[in-house]
Amino acid sequence: MDNVFPKVKQRFGFGFMRLPMKNGRIDRDTTCRMVDDFMRAGFNYFDTAHGYLGEESEDAIRTCVAARYPRESFVLTNKLSNEYFKTEEEIRPFFERQLKACGVEYFDFYLMHAQTAAYFEKYKRCRAYETAFALKAEGKVRHVGISFHDNAQVLDRILTEYPQIEVVQIQLNYLDYDDAGIQGRQCYEVCKKHGKPVIVMEPVKGGNLVKLPKQADEVFRALGGGSNASYALRFAADFDRVFMVLSGMSTPEQLQENISFMYDVCPLSEEERAAIARVVAIFKKQHLIACTGCRYCVAGCPEHILIPDLFADANAKLAFGDWNSEWYYEIHTKHNGAAKDCIRCGKCEAICPQKLPVRKLLRDVSAMFDGGEGNG
Numbered sequence: 001m002d003n004v005f006p007k008v009k010q011r012f013g014f015g016f017m018r019l020p021m022k023n024g025r026i027d028r029d030t031t032c033r034m035v036d037d038f039m040r041a042g043f044n045y046f047d048t049a050h051g052y053l054g055e056e057s058e059d060a061i062r063t064c065v066a067a068r069y070p071r072e073s074f075v076l077t078n079k080l081s082n083e084y085f086k087t088e089e090e091i092r093p094f095f096e097r098q099l100k101a102c103g104v105e106y107f108d109f110y111l112m113h114a115q116t117a118a119y120f121e122k123y124k125r126c127r128a129y130e131t132a133f134a135l136k137a138e139g140k141v142r143h144v145g146i147s148f149h150d151n152a153q154v155l156d157r158i159l160t161e162y163p164q165i166e167v168v169q170i171q172l173n174y175l176d177y178d179d180a181g182i183q184g185r186q187c188y189e190v191c192k193k194h195g196k197p198v199i200v201m202e203p204v205k206g207g208n209l210v211k212l213p214k215q216a217d218e219v220f221r222a223l224g225g226g227s228n229a230s231y232a233l234r235f236a237a238d239f240d241r242v243f244m245v246l247s248g249m250s251t252p253e254q255l256q257e258n259i260s261f262m263y264d265v266c267p268l269s270e271e272e273r274a275a276i277a278r279v280v281a282i283f284k285k286q287h288l289i290a291c292t293g294c295r296y297c298v299a300g301c302p303e304h305i306l307i308p309d310l311f312a313d314a315n316a317k318l319a320f321g322d323w324n325s326e327w328y329y330e331i332h333t334k335h336n337g338a339a340k341d342c343i344r345c346g347k348c349e350a351i352c353p354q355k356l357p358v359r360k361l362l363r364d365v366s367a368m369f370d371g372g373e374g375n376g
Helices: 028-040 057-066 088-102 117-125 128-137 152-161 184-193 214-221 228-237 252-262 270-286 307-319 325-334 347-351 358-369
Strands: 012-015 045-047 075-080 107-115 141-148 167-171 198-201 242-248
Touching: 012 028, 012 252, 028 057, 028 252, 057 075, 057 088, 075 088, 088 107, 088 128, 107 117, 107 128, 107 152, 107 167, 117 128, 117 152, 128 141, 141 152, 141 198, 152 167, 152 184, 167 184, 214 228, 214 270, 228 242, 228 252, 228 270, 242 252, 307 325, 307 358, 347 358
Parallel strands: 012 045, 012 242, 045 075, 075 107, 107 141, 141 167, 167 198, 198 242
Antiparallel strands: none
């Protein structure tokens, strides 16, 4: 699509949700080097939210980006997240703290975060949208949008009630495109119907489309071209309403690989599209857990279960014949809850963007690793 936001230089953005870590904290030195490489290559879009990486992400934006580059040289997106306000009066003070944390005077994009039918009702009740539009009028926000995690009908309702919304961030990847729960295709079509530019999140599904099952990996390898990540990112960019594809990158090597094919990204060929369809079919036969590792579920778990890590262990055992998945499961449960410790409170399912039946899945994981079915 035409560049409706001229300040945005390329269609690939650096998500500050997954960054290089060192001793449990963000590795600022490595992140700074990655930011420099990203900017030097002609990219300038960064994405954050207050809760990312143990509430360190915004500060990393300040130290690694805002303190080192002129404000007009980069584009910054932040979000109003549900857990940080309960009333209309709390929104502006929270927003001002976000500006200070990021070290900027304005956000290029400010998104109502993770909108669902239930969250939307709260945001309306607290006049969150109206507050965001007022912040735009004051010059503290340049564009107001939403990030979205529900069905297409809910998205259509939000965009109908608030036509002032300028941009929509949705989950769009080749595995979820025709998924009945995520509804990637239908949500994209709603954006198109309302004429809204699209930001893509989870284009590689939390890394699940990089480390593929052996049979799927061989399909892409037979093309003799790009990496697994390249096909996933290019698929997401290959839609006429998409103006930005986000990726969380945790190593300089990942960043270099991604920018190599996302600068003036090439459309997929028919051969590549056919290969993607074969990979999707292979995935559907694997019955893998479709967790993206966002970790929203971890903070509220009363049994301190590292749910995404246990799901990753299970996927490794199922898909890749990973001989050391038992070892990693032991590491992930040594100082935290095991799958069998789930008390089925449902807090994880209420917050899961993927709408996974987490309690049932934990029973499955428990049967795989604990030799049982948990407490439920």
